[in-house]
Amino acid sequence: MKIGKLCGPKMEVLKRGAALGGIVLGAGVLSAGCSGAAEETRDSIRIGVSLYRGDDTFINNIRQELEKCAKTWEQETGLKVILDIEEAKGSQYTQNNQVERFIALGCDALCINPVDRTAASAVIDKAMAENVPVVFFNRQPVEEDMNRWDQLYYVAASAKESAVLQGQIVADSYREDPSVLDADGDGVISYVLLEGESSHQDSLIRTEWSIQTLKDAGLPIERITGGIANWERSQASALMEQWLAQYPDTIELVICNNDDMALGAIDAMERADVLGIQVVGIDGTTPGIAAVESGRMMGTVSSDKEAYAQAIFTIAADKALGRPVEDDIDLENGKYYNCPQQIVKIE
Numbered sequence: 001m002k003i004g005k006l007c008g009p010k011m012e013v014l015k016r017g018a019a020l021g022g023i024v025l026g027a028g029v030l031s032a033g034c035s036g037a038a039e040e041t042r043d044s045i046r047i048g049v050s051l052y053r054g055d056d057t058f059i060n061n062i063r064q065e066l067e068k069c070a071k072t073w074e075q076e077t078g079l080k081v082i083l084d085i086e087e088a089k090g091s092q093y094t095q096n097n098q099v100e101r102f103i104a105l106g107c108d109a110l111c112i113n114p115v116d117r118t119a120a121s122a123v124i125d126k127a128m129a130e131n132v133p134v135v136f137f138n139r140q141p142v143e144e145d146m147n148r149w150d151q152l153y154y155v156a157a158s159a160k161e162s163a164v165l166q167g168q169i170v171a172d173s174y175r176e177d178p179s180v181l182d183a184d185g186d187g188v189i190s191y192v193l194l195e196g197e198s199s200h201q202d203s204l205i206r207t208e209w210s211i212q213t214l215k216d217a218g219l220p221i222e223r224i225t226g227g228i229a230n231w232e233r234s235q236a237s238a239l240m241e242q243w244l245a246q247y248p249d250t251i252e253l254v255i256c257n258n259d260d261m262a263l264g265a266i267d268a269m270e271r272a273d274v275l276g277i278q279v280v281g282i283d284g285t286t287p288g289i290a291a292v293e294s295g296r297m298m299g300t301v302s303s304d305k306e307a308y309a310q311a312i313f314t315i316a317a318d319k320a321l322g323r324p325v326e327d328d329i330d331l332e333n334g335k336y337y338n339c340p341q342q343i344v345k346i347e
């Protein structure tokens, strides 16, 4: 079986080595500090990272890449990085306390994956008060909060781009062979939809643009039902089990806002011994890609986790050293970075 990788519109590769090539960093480095105050000699930086949850597959993939970035950076610069990674276990209160602790420990920059993206102001207040720059990621603070300070950044994969690419996987497959998606041959693709957390920007945007892309491509789609499974495999599996019983021999396609929910739907299909339903995801997590490779999933949209983590780490490290963000991190409006994404599907 061949796996095809198609580039998304914003394909771009970050070259760390090249970026650092011009900077000579030895046993110590002169830093102006975030405030531009007294210069100091440094041989290490400290970065505090708080994850909204520690059991999220996608976030764990990013965490692993971040740890790799820190090691590479240490080798390249000769400086030490203390990467303090905490999990907030779904509690904004816990995350706020972690931020306080990071600041008390003297962190030079923070990387925050907010629990409640509408409540980033408490984190921003604490960071601004102590002049500690913040790189938010994956759960986007509201614009009003992001505009409060010029030392706030946001790194993610564009939700609209993920969804358009997900729609393309389905549309291309239908064009190649309609019977793959219209298994009963009634001229209609009957689909169900699994959505992430209702408060997450990605859920709303991915749902909207995935369906819009199918409509724009002229596919004859019909929604059977849909539900919120909060990004979780087990919740998706329970919903899919229910739908398989409620709508026997009807569902032809499961559109999922992420890979974990796609895997949950597949779990339910396997338990019920149902074959022939196509499933598409988003993320390109390790188990998601494995499901595409084994033919259990039609395709996924893989965000470049290396570039994603590299952007988070580079911005944080540059800010920790009191420098402007390197030019090869392509920031929109000086604060937003979108990582490249690509289709992964069975050819």
Ligand code: BGC
Residues within 6 Å of the ligand: 056, 057, 058, 059, 138, 139, 200, 202, 231, 257, 258, 259, 260, 282, 283
């Ligand atoms: C990812 C999900 C993840 C969520 C966490 C989304 O962008 O696609 O897999 O659970 O972020 O915030």
